[in-house]
Amino acid sequence: ExxxxxSGAEVKKPGESLKxxxxxxxxxxxxxxxxxxxxxxxxxxEWMGIIYPDDSHTRxxxxxxxxxxxxxxxxxxxxYLQWSSLKASDTAMxxxxxxxxxxxxxxxxxxxxxxxxxxxx
Amino acid sequence: DNVLTQSPGTLSLSPGERATLSCRxxxxxxxxYLAWYQHKPGQAPRLLIYGAFARAxxxxxxxxxxxxxxxxxxxxxxxxxxxxxxxxxxxxxxxPRTFGQGTKVEIK
Numbered sequence: 447e448x449x450x451x452x453s454g455a456e457v458k459k460p461g462e463s464l465k466x467x468x469x470x471x472x473x474x475x476x477x478x479x480x481x482x483x484x485x486x487x488x489x490x491x492e493w494m495g496i497i498y499p500d501d502s503h504t505r506x507x508x509x510x511x512x513x514x515x516x517x518x519x520x521x522x523x524x525x526y527l528q529w530s531s532l533k534a535s536d537t538a539m540x541x542x543x544x545x546x547x548x549x550x551x552x553x554x555x556x557x558x559x560x561x562x563x564x565x566x567x
Numbered sequence: 568d569n570v571l572t573q574s575p576g577t578l579s580l581s582p583g584e585r586a587t588l589s590c591r592x593x594x595x596x597x598x599x600y601l602a603w604y605q606h607k608p609g610q611a612p613r614l615l616i617y618g619a620f621a622r623a624x625x626x627x628x629x630x631x632x633x634x635x636x637x638x639x640x641x642x643x644x645x646x647x648x649x650x651x652x653x654x655x656x657x658x659x660x661x662x663p664r665t666f667g668q669g670t671k672v673e674i675k
Contacts (some may be wrong), residue, residue, distance in 0.1 A: 481664075483612075491604075491612065491655050493664040507663035508568075546617060551659050553602035555623060557611035 448472040450480075450542055450558035457564045458532050465528035466561045468542030475523035476500035479545030479552055482516060482527050485560075486538040496545070497525055532565045539563075569594045571656050571667035579675040586643040588670045590656035595636045600660035603632055603641045606669075607652045615654075616641060646672070 453467040468480065481496040495506040499518040506516070518525045525542055539560045545552030570593040580586055590601070599619035604612040614623040616632035619639060629644040643650055651674050656667040 483666075490653075490669045491606070491657075491666040493657075493666060496664075505662055509663070541611060543612075546614075551598070551600050553614055553617040553657060553659055554604075554612075555614045555617075557613070559611055 448544075448556055450544060450556055452540075452542055452558040452561045455562040455564070457566070459567055460532060460534055460565055462532050462565075463528070463530050464532055464563065465526050466540060466563070468525045468527075468558050470523045470525075470544065473544075476520050477548045479548070479550075480518065480525040481543050481545065481554055482514075482525075483541045483543060483554075484510075484538045485541070491541075494527070494540075498548075499523070499525060532563075534565050534567075536563060537565050568663055569596070569658050569661050569665055571658060571665055573654075573656060573667035573670045575670060576668075577671045577673060579673050580646055581675045582646050582648055584646050586641075586646055586650070586672055588641040588643075588654055588672075590634075590639045590641070590667050592637045592639070592658060594661070596639070596658045596660045598660065599635065600658060601632075601634070601639050602657045602659065603630075604655045604657060605650075605652045606655060612655065643672075648674075 482494040484492045494510045497504045499520045542558040543554035544556040546555045574589045601619045603616040606612040620632040653669045
């Protein structure tokens with residue numbers, strides 16, 4: 447079965463760092479883009495950025511450039527989303543999702559279950 | 568950015584009725600790089616349509632996509648109880664990729 451499994455919910459304080467993960471299985475993970483999507487409470491989906499695990503080529507939305515870092519470890523079929531200094535406004539559900547192909551132009555066909563990040567003092 | 572505007576914001580319909588959801592792009596979406604997703608509370612989004620009109624694996628044929636350029640439509644021919652959800656369009660033509668703000672299909 448093709449699936450993406452994300453790390454568990456996190457509760458952090460403002461200023462803390464965090465790295466959440468997304469592990470793929472059931473497919474050749476180096477051949478598909480992985481994207482990250484944010485959903486703030488009560489809001490819609492926002493595209494954050496994508497990474498190609500085979501060479502770690504990464505593209506960010508300008509809205510998230512410099513705010514987060516997307517990385518991957520192809521040896522363990524995992525992608526990551528990290529913050530160096532969290533803000534309360536980072537409170538959201540974060541989804542990873544697999545691109546429909548190795549093409550740069552792709553929809554997302556397989557989604558992780560989501561990781562809820564809560565930032566509160 | 569290519570801004571996607573979905574309408575209506577909320578669609579109140581009964582099971583068995585036809586749903587027509589619109590997605591308008593601020594710039595032309597080339598090569599039909601437009602997808603639709605269904606999102607229910609507590610679940611991950613689900614890909615319904617990609618390439619503007621191709622159904623994803625396992626998606627029932629009551630879901631259909633159409634359109635080109637700046638105007639795209641998702642049609643649900645006859646609503647089933649499990650179809651009440653939020654629907655998002657998504658363009659993957661230009662960077663940054665963008666999502667529409669969503670259309671909620673609710674039970675009337």
